Amino acid sequence: MKKRIPADFVIGAASSAWQTEGWMGKKEGQDSYLDSWYKQERFVWHEGYGPAVATNFYEKFQDDVDFMKEIGLTHYRTSINWARFFTDYENCVVDEDYAQHIDDLIDALLDAGVEPMLCLEHYEMPTFLQEKYDGWSSKEVVELFVRYAEIAFDRYGDRVKQWFTFNEPVVIQTRVYLDAIRWPHEQNTKKWMQWNHHKVLATAKVVRLFHEKEMDGRIGIILNPEVTYPRSSSEADQKAAHLYDLFFNRVYLDPLVKGAYPEELLELLEKQGVLFDHTEEELAVIKDNPVDFLGINLYYPKRVQAPRYEWNKDTPFHPEMYYDPFELPGRRMNKSRGWEIYPQMMYDMAMRIKEEYGNIPWLITENGMGIEGEERFQDDQGMVQDDYRIDYIRDHLSALLDAVEDGSSCEGYMLWAFTDCVSPMNAFKNRYGLVRIELDEERTRKLKKSGLWYKEIIENRVLEVEEITDK
Template sequence: MIAFNNRKESIQFRFPKGFWWGSAVSATQIEGAADKDGKGKNIWDYWYEQEPNRFFNGVGPEKTSQFYDRFREDIQLMKEIGHNSFRFSISWSRMFPDGKSINRKGIDFYNQVIDELILHGIEPFVNLYHFDMPLELQKMGGWANREVVNAYVQYAKTCFAQFGDRVKKWFTHNEPIVPVEGGYLYDFHYPNEVDFGKAVQVAYHMMLSSASAIKEYKELGQDGKIGIILNLTPSYPRSHHPADLQASKIADAFFNRSFLDPSITGEFPQELVQILDEEGYRPEMEDGDLDRIEQNTVDFLGINYYQPRRVKAKEYMPNPDAPFMPECFFDHYVMPGRKMNPYRGWEIYEKGIYDILINLKENYGNIECFISENGMGVEGEERFRDKNGTIQDDYRIEFIQEHLKWVHKAIQEGCNVKGYHLWTFMDNWSWTNAYKNRYGLVSVNLDKDSERSIKKSGYWFKSLSENNGF
């Protein structure tokens, strides 16, 4: 066992009483049991069957980290390393294998998970959609088809009815911009299309589905809160030149405000609406849609933060015959001397988390929020395992500390931040990257039947939670 200093007087960064300490996961990335107990295929199961070569080392989602069969053991470990809350997603295709018919075994599984968490004093935070469209609904066009919005609302209502007596923190979507980018712009998620018009329609339907689910939740009169989780990536301009500033403003409208504004204020950013109108890409809408979005905003916000976005004015005019892209309005900028995570290829910029929180305070009514994901993926962590079998991931402890210092500063300045969830609890399967980079507080040894062992960061996190600071 690794001991950390627990003396109260040594705490330099103290967090508010009742702060949410925990981690986040998604169903497809940890459950495994991809075809067990009636679960239907989702787009990840299907894409892996079709193109296994597009997944790191050919590892697909069928097994992942076996949470489906080992959740009791895992929840015990969560408690052991100081969790008081835990965010997971429900697999839509486990609940509704064909997108429409209920699978009772799916309901039974999530009931058991929720009950086990509560038994251990860990509050369940439940997310409804984390990139895993049921294949049968994707065959209809996925989020591009308005019928899928209706199917999602039925799925959401079922979850509220089945679990809402115990679950008081709900989220409609995790990172809704990612299926738009990955599936319909940049070809890193299924269905691997490059079609800006369809991307806009998908984004619009996802936002409409979020507002529709919120409407249903409010009408049920349950006593919890419902929000959305957004990966906010601050857009920093290369310079204060007007052209660089305009580039960052447009990038921000595309990748942050496209979901942030309607979720909190009920309105889409005018800069984005103007571009869509000028370029002929306004989505198909129905009467009453915009009223529904305006009237059903979130109670609170989850913030996923990993890296900044740095942009500059266009160097060259875009090819008029190439597909239309957000990058028609800006170029990406590599800042000299930036700090990097070389394994993930992402810049580490801790102050970004503070800038996000100050923006929410100043421009979005200081909405209640929490850090719902933040983490560091490292390749080859086994080389840091000591003679006792513990992975010495001091770099992860430092990463968390340096981000939490900025969260603490934001709280001191009045930001309405209620918690911090790390990505992630245990090493999990990361979409096309599989197990290339490890993110967990708990190691999963794939060579030893997914054996779990707490990393040094896990013991440190326990101390963090117990002391409510560091």
């Protein structure tokens, strides 16, 4: 069966600055949170690989752009590395060498017919601001972020028309302050929520700035809502799913799209003593400045059930007191990553945005298949025969096209990632790219079979899918 891909439907790919650039040209004092974590706990990064070299995109970006042109990629999303953009974060003194790199990248993309989409922060909080202000705990950092955004808009806004404030803003503080599984391993649930609020507030302020400056284009945010499914129809399981969604999905979706936090969430936070510090003025700014559009990252569903045991009251509050994870028997799995594969979540997320969030314009900004030991699938010419990735993309894109057919405002699909790249802790263990990166000194690139397939669907605007039949 053939499904038509609308002519204006984005078929793109994504990555980030820190996961590709490497440290070439980085000056003393320009560490990001990821850089500092890598220096402190290199042992937790697979085989010691991390952001130090990454894919050496800083020097080799033209090679990747040439592959984009060959494939016919329509859009490419990456980030500006906030930690490298300045030499003085408080006075916002731009590092002209790094800023010129971003200029050169944008121009190269446009010359290749690829539209650049830029994110202002993809986990690249400057270590200086973390150490001096405790990062997003501080309202000063909110204001510094707004100043950073204005400089970026002024410098690149003539060519970049699609902007995002954050990529997956919930992630860093969840891993560090809620779960305490990443450096510096500080368990502090109140701080977790304070960081969430300040990122919401910073987004609203940047949206306001973008519109006040009458920028040509639009401004949004990239979220990673986990499509949440209860184990069963029981009231207890349904409640568990509702509360998981409240704490991890609606904490951003509601204020950024609807203009206000869910009252139920605020009541629970206050009850547990972890309500974030805020003012009525801040809530008003959030209310008056919703995002123009959304990027949505989806990889796997979240399945939960009612808690099976009483919560240990001697431990700090964690939302998991309201739910337990649930593993669906017989689920389809990416065994390399430990993630369930469930393409139906694309359709379900699309319908939720349509029905609950005013069908705000949005697109998939990340979805992909990371496989370990991918070199075992190389043919005699060294090309990775990654049919598993082709199948994965086809299934998820098919579900997304069904949603578009049913009235979803989804504007496109962006694969994670264009090339193999570094991931937190996993480093290069799981490969995600259409382009393989060899871990030699040159970081040699080579197109995979999926890259040729991606080129084909971009050119033909047709997705061939198998019809489901009983066997």
